[in-house]
Amino acid sequence: MAQKLIAPSVLAADFANLQRDIEMVNNSEADWFHIDIMDGVFVPNISFGMPVLEAIKRHAKKTIDVHLMIVDPDRYINTFAKLGADILTVHYEACTHLHRTLQAIKAQGMKAGVALNPHTNVSLLEDVINDIDLVCIMSVNPGFGGQSFIERTYKKVADLRDIIDRNRANTLIEIDGGVSTANADKLVAAGADVLVAGSFVFKSDTPEKTIQELRSLANS
Ligand code: DX5
Ligand code: ZN
Numbered sequence: 157m158a159q160k161l162i163a164p165s166v167l168a169a170d171f172a173n174l175q176r177d178i179e180m181v182n183n184s185e186a187d188w189f190h191i192d193i194m195d196g197v198f199v200p201n202i203s204f205g206m207p208v209l210e211a212i213k214r215h216a217k218k219t220i221d222v223h224l225m226i227v228d229p230d231r232y233i234n235t236f237a238k239l240g241a242d243i244l245t246v247h248y249e250a251c252t253h254l255h256r257t258l259q260a261i262k263a264q265g266m267k268a269g270v271a272l273n274p275h276t277n278v279s280l281l282e283d284v285i286n287d288i289d290l291v292c293i294m295s296v297n298p299g300f301g302g303q304s305f306i307e308r309t310y311k312k313v314a315d316l317r318d319i320i321d322r323n324r325a326n327t328l329i330e331i332d333g334g335v336s337t338a339n340a341d342k343l344v345a346a347g348a349d350v351l352v353a354g355s356f357v358f359k360s361d362t363p364e365k366t367i368q369e370l371r372s373l374a375n376s
Contacts, residue, residue, distance in 0.1 A: 160344050160374035161187035162367055163221055163330070165354030166212060167203055168301045174208075177358065178215040184367040188219040190332070190352045191241075195226035198250055199299035206239060213240040221290075221350075223271060223332065225298045226250065230257055237264035245269030245292050245330075248276055258287045271332070273298065274306050278316040285325045290350070291316060296333030301354040305334030310346045317347030340373045348374075 164186050169177035181189060191209060196202040203225075213220060222241040226232070229246040236244050244266045251257045254270065261268040269290035270281060274297060281291060293312050296303035313329055320327050330350035331343050340351055351374055353367075360366040 158349070159187075160348070160371070161350040162371045162374065163188035163190040163350055163352045164357045164363075164367060165190040165192060165301065165332070165352050167192040168354035168358035170358070171204075171208075174211065175215055178212060180363055181367075182215070182217045184364040185371045186218065186357075186367045187371075188221045188243075188350070189216050190354075191220060191222045193222060193224050193226060194299060198227045198247065199225045201299040206235065209236075209239050209241075219243065221245070221269075221330075221352075223269075223292060223352075224250075225271075230260060233257075233260050233264055237266055241266055243267040243269050243290060245271050245290060247271045247273070247298070248280065249273055255284055255287060258284065269330070271298070272312075274308070278312050278319060281316070282319050282323070285319055285323045285327055288325070288327050290328045290330055292330040292332050292352075293348075294333055295331050295335070298333075302359075303334055305336075305339055310342060313343060313346035313348050320347075335370075337369055337373055340370050341376065344374045 194201050194203040219242045221243045223245045244261045258268040267289035271292035295309040328349040331348050332352040335351045335353045336356040
């Protein structure tokens with residue numbers, strides 16, 4: 157079985173000590189950096205943009221997983237490729253021509269991801285599942301860190317796992333929002349591959365140890 161991956165969400169880092177927090181992730185057992193880009197339109201919050209990602213990229217030594225919570229993401233696919241994104245995830249709810257957007261992301265050499273809001277049924281992805289490298293199931297409403305986990309997520313993960321297996325797709329299932337040691341093992345049991353964790357990691361007194369605990373729980 158492939159290793160289950162942990163992706164700390166930089167949104168919860170201390171931006172006044174960003175380099176320190178990036179080095180912590182570099183030195184930890186974490187697999188990816190999860191980068192949340194919010195535009196204040198698709199979600200009711202603004203996070204950070206290109207100059208900050210450029211600064212993160214200068215220090216980060218692991219896969220850069222960019223989660224775009226923006227309207228009309230097609231406008232910025234080239235920009236994020238140039239900034240060094242390895243995975244570019246767009247929201248299903250923000251794309252009128254999702255299939256075209258996925259091809260455009262892959263044409264720029266990135267892996268293509270699709271994120272689903274809590275109300276969006278996973279069955280809507282069945283006709284494009286073989287074109288998707290990663291599905292990000294939002295287990296909170298996107299826009300803010302530190303919210304509580306929506307329990308319905310387990311059912312969505314199991315349903316998506318079934319769609320992926322039936323279509324013989326290689327799509328990874330990522331969970332984003334409210335992830336902690338209280339739900340990591342159940343999410344993996346339901347079929348998750350990648351766990352994003354913001355507050356649980358960065359608000360911990362021992363973040364490297366917290367990453368290690370999450371990772372070993374996910375792989376137990
Ligand atoms: C929410 C973001 C998440 C967020 C998760 O809109 O997409 O990546 O940082 O934060 P926690 O783990 O604190 O729920
Ligand atoms: Zn995210």
